Amino acid sequence: MRLNKAIYIKYLFMLLIGFMVLPDSNGQPVPGKDENIPFLCTFGKQGLTSWGDADFYSVWFFTVPKEYTKQFYIRVFDPDTGGENDEIQGEFNTKCLYSIYGGKGVDPDKNEDSRGIEKGRNYKGGNLLASKIFGGEAKYDNKWYTFGPFNPTSGDYNPKWGYIFKVVCEGISGDDGNLYRYFMSRDPNNNLPVEGGNVYTYKYTFRMWNDFRSVSHIYPYIDTGVIYVKQHNFDWDNDGHILVVSKYKQGIDQTVSGQDNWEESRIPIEPQEIGSSLDFQFHKKQGELVKNNNVVIRTENQRGDALKFFPSPIGGIPVYQAIIRVIPVPKPK
Numbered sequence: 001m002r003l004n005k006a007i008y009i010k011y012l013f014m015l016l017i018g019f020m021v022l023p024d025s026n027g028q029p030v031p032g033k034d035e036n037i038p039f040l041c042t043f044g045k046q047g048l049t050s051w052g053d054a055d056f057y058s059v060w061f062f063t064v065p066k067e068y069t070k071q072f073y074i075r076v077f078d079p080d081t082g083g084e085n086d087e088i089q090g091e092f093n094t095k096c097l098y099s100i101y102g103g104k105g106v107d108p109d110k111n112e113d114s115r116g117i118e119k120g121r122n123y124k125g126g127n128l129l130a131s132k133i134f135g136g137e138a139k140y141d142n143k144w145y146t147f148g149p150f151n152p153t154s155g156d157y158n159p160k161w162g163y164i165f166k167v168v169c170e171g172i173s174g175d176d177g178n179l180y181r182y183f184m185s186r187d188p189n190n191n192l193p194v195e196g197g198n199v200y201t202y203k204y205t206f207r208m209w210n211d212f213r214s215v216s217h218i219y220p221y222i223d224t225g226v227i228y229v230k231q232h233n234f235d236w237d238n239d240g241h242i243l244v245v246s247k248y249k250q251g252i253d254q255t256v257s258g259q260d261n262w263e264e265s266r267i268p269i270e271p272q273e274i275g276s277s278l279d280f281q282f283h284k285k286q287g288e289l290v291k292n293n294n295v296v297i298r299t300e301n302q303r304g305d306a307l308k309f310f311p312s313p314i315g316g317i318p319v320y321q322a323i324i325r326v327i328p329v330p331k332p333k
Helices: 005-019
Strands: 039-043 057-064 072-077 095-102 127-134 144-150 156-158 162-173 177-185 198-200 203-207 216-218 228-234 241-245 262-268 279-283 294-301
Touching: 039 057, 039 162, 057 177, 057 203, 095 144, 127 144, 162 177, 203 216, 228 241
Parallel strands: none
Antiparallel strands: 039 177, 039 203, 057 162, 057 198, 072 144, 072 177, 095 127, 095 162, 156 162, 203 294, 216 279, 228 262, 228 294, 241 279
């Protein structure tokens, strides 16, 4: 069967779309489903940084569009430290404080300290809306705990993002690893995403799978004016390779850290990559399995400005597009 040119082009376009992975516009789970990361990780402040947490706290930002006028909730999965998922050191003795902030001082575009990147800076800017300390309570193990309800206008307003809220998890005592997840929901008992909402962080501390075959991903967003990206990774334990993939990068190997140290490398950015996300891929090494590997990573542009990580990559998961050159064959004489 022969297709005319217009039908053929339409068919080819539909075929290509079928192979693209589109972003989940309503995706507010943290970690995101595209990241293939089992848990966020925060250790108690008496822990050792060699266990994979550089500063014993994490900071995440949740955005609610100004068009959304209903109440919403921040849900935490497995907020306690003890039981099935958490990392024990001797015996469980760790307590973590979860805090929700809104109001002036939260917006990281206006208050850089709020990003929580550097130790010793006040990352708790804003109005405290809710907080709770979790220890080893079995009733919270492997279950969801819900903060809220919150009114969207209680956030810090940003014209680009809407109302911004900040969630901080801080290991206030003990030395164990707390493994947990977040979800921003419009329902207190179920994970129902807030339409148009989003989530991001500037420094990602997470647990790798104990599986050679599982590849984890994180997605820094490349905004206007970025010439190169500098990546910093901590305590990778030489556990394989960190590759960077984009629409124009097939897989660039990055400098990786050993135990309890930072390493960095630069990634040049092409003009065509602006306005999309990079795909940082974490490939575990084969052979002897490195178990319970916790990793920290952050990125910045050539000016030293930190880049945002979105659990659901803006622009979709980048897929490398090979450049195919067509060389005309001269007609036979």
